[in-house]
Amino acid sequence: xxxxxxxxxxxxxxxxxxxxxxxxxxxxxxxxxxxxxxxxxxxxxxxxxxxxxxxxxxxxxxxxxxxxxxxxxxxxxxxxxxxxxxxxxxxxxxxxxxxxxxxxxxxxxxxxxxxxxxxxxxxxxxxxxxxxxxxxxxxxxxxxxxxxxxxxxxxxxxxxxxxxxxxxxxxxxxxxxxxxxxxxxxxxxxxxxxxxxxxxxxxxxxxxxxxxxxxxxxxxxxxxxxxxxxxxxxxxxxxxxxxxxxxxxxxxxxxxxxxxxxxxxxxxxxxxxxxxxxxxxxxxxxxxxxxxxxxxxxxxxxxxxxxxxxxxxxxxxxxxxxxxxxxxxxxxxxxxxxxxxxxxxxxxxxxxxxxxxxxxxxxxxxxxxxxxxxxxxxxxxxxxxxxxxxxxxxxxxxxxxxxxxxxxxxxxxxxxxxxxxxxxxxxxxxxxxxxxxxxxxxxxxxxxxxxxxxxxxxxxx
Ligand code: AMP
Ligand code: ZN
Numbered sequence: 349x350x351x352x353x354x355x356x357x358x359x360x361x362x363x364x365x366x367x368x369x370x371x372x373x374x375x376x377x378x379x380x381x382x383x384x385x386x387x388x389x390x391x392x393x394x395x396x397x398x399x400x401x402x403x404x405x406x407x408x409x410x411x412x413x414x415x416x417x418x419x420x421x422x423x424x425x426x427x428x429x430x431x432x433x434x435x436x437x438x439x440x441x442x443x444x445x446x447x448x449x450x451x452x453x454x455x456x457x458x459x460x461x462x463x464x465x466x467x468x469x470x471x472x473x474x475x476x477x478x479x480x481x482x483x484x485x486x487x488x489x490x491x492x493x494x495x496x497x498x499x500x501x502x503x504x505x506x507x508x509x510x511x512x513x514x515x516x517x518x519x520x521x522x523x524x525x526x527x528x529x530x531x532x533x534x535x536x537x538x539x540x541x542x543x544x545x546x547x548x549x550x551x552x553x554x555x556x557x558x559x560x561x562x563x564x565x566x567x568x569x570x571x572x573x574x575x576x577x578x579x580x581x582x583x584x585x586x587x588x589x590x591x592x593x594x595x596x597x598x599x600x601x602x603x604x605x606x607x608x609x610x611x612x613x614x615x616x617x618x619x620x621x622x623x624x625x626x627x628x629x630x631x632x633x634x635x636x637x638x639x640x641x642x643x644x645x646x647x648x649x650x651x652x653x654x655x656x657x658x659x660x661x662x663x664x665x666x667x668x669x670x671x672x673x674x675x676x677x678x679x680x681x682x683x684x685x686x687x688x689x690x691x692x693x694x695x696x697x698x699x700x701x702x703x704x705x706x707x708x709x710x711x712x713x714x715x716x717x718x719x720x721x722x723x724x725x726x727x728x729x730x731x732x733x734x735x736x737x738x739x740x741x742x743x744x745x746x747x748x749x750x751x752x753x754x755x756x757x758x759x760x761x762x763x764x765x766x767x768x769x770x771x772x773x774x775x776x777x778x779x780x781x782x783x784x785x786x787x788x789x790x791x792x793x794x795x796x797x798x799x800x801x802x803x804x805x806x807x808x809x
Pocket of ligand 1: 390610619620621
């Protein structure tokens with residue numbers, strides 16, 4: 349098997365996986381800010397990371413994965429205070445919801461999911477060490493900032509020149525207090541708007557900045573150097589740049605060997621984002637009748653470094669792709685069983701495609717070519733049971749990466765099932781008028797009846 353190669357945001361080049369065959373891989377992924385339900389743009393990042401993890405595991409690399417919960421920051425504090433709920437009670441709701449969403453999308457629960465609020469002493473320790481080294485300073489506003497001019501390679505990940513730095517996103521508070529506009533907050537002095545959400549520190553009461561949270565959790569759980577650090581492209585600057593500056597200035601070691609970032613899920617060309625109001629949560633979509641596996645497929649089927657435009661038409665098209673895979677698998681399974689066959693050759697091509705920076709389009713093309721060819725052979729009764737078993741063995745391995753799962757059983761409400769029985773009786777009595785009326789009634793309840801050679805089939809509208 350080829351050594352996997354992945355695109356490294358730092359070098360802007362594909363680099364070999366920084367692990368020898370069989371060696372485990374340490375992955376850190378920035379997790380959700382738990383102030384609301386995550387939207388499917390966020391899940392594009394988490395699904396891509398899951399694909400990476402599953403591919404590495406199938407390739408013989410055990411993965412130690414850490415994904416944090418950002419359970420203290422400006423937004424979590426603002427929203428919990430607006431609701432009059434304690435921060436920990438408020439974030440608990442969204443942590444639970446996030447885990448449910450991961451399960452619905454067949455995303456493996458990372459081995460460790462630390463909460464920022466459990467690592468505040470470590471964050472304070474890191475900031476103290478940065479202060480001792482002259483890299484951090486307390487400003488007049490009592491907040492502590494990172495002095496970026498003391499970290500000459502600041503900007504290396506985003507390929508930015510220090511002189512070009514402009515305030516952006518979460519670093520733009522209280523510019524006038526800082527020595528330099530690019531300096532970012534490590535510790536934010538408590539304000540009246542923070543309410544009780546404050547922790548004691550050598551610099552007075554306050555709370556950590558967002559960036560130091562990830563540096564503290566990543567190094568605490570994975571050591572000074574992480575093999576792969578992932579996130580969406582919006583995390584590159586300033587968040588990941590700041591993580592490098594903080595961690596490397598503290599430990600003296602390289603923080604990350606390989607940086608991988610996924611492009612955005614977009615809506616009409618714009619990033620899907622809470623702030624733009626153009627988002628769908630997973631829950632919204634599932635309520636509209638889309639399944640977790642459908643949404644997962646839609647999110648993984650476009651290469652992670654290409655922008656992906658969200659449309660409902662696209663989600664419908666995905667339903668057809670899944671039906672094709674489901675139908676093929678069922679047909680293969682229905683053939684006489686032949687046990688203990690090695691996986692079919694196409695699996696090698698499938699894995700080789702993924703070894704090239706997770707080239708999912710090529711991997712799926714291998715799968716669908718196989719489906720077309722084997723369906724043709726099955727149409728002609730020309731597929732030997734041994735070959736069918738080999739295809740199924742290959743599929744099982746491919747499926748452990750794609751994780752599409754089985755077609756969800758769709759159980760209609762009792763009311764619909766009773767009508768279905770009545771219609772069956774009407775048809776047996778050749779009462780076509782009654783049969784059509786009942787079909788209409790079922791239709792108004794949101795279900796379509798199809799008459800197939802095997803009998804009536806229900807499809808949810
Ligand atoms: P947040 O909760 O805002 O910190 O974001 C969690 C993760 O989702 C981060 O890795 C972001 O980079 C990622 N993300 C946010 N919006 C999108 C989007 N529209 N498409 C892909 N990834 C996104
Ligand atoms: Zn992070």
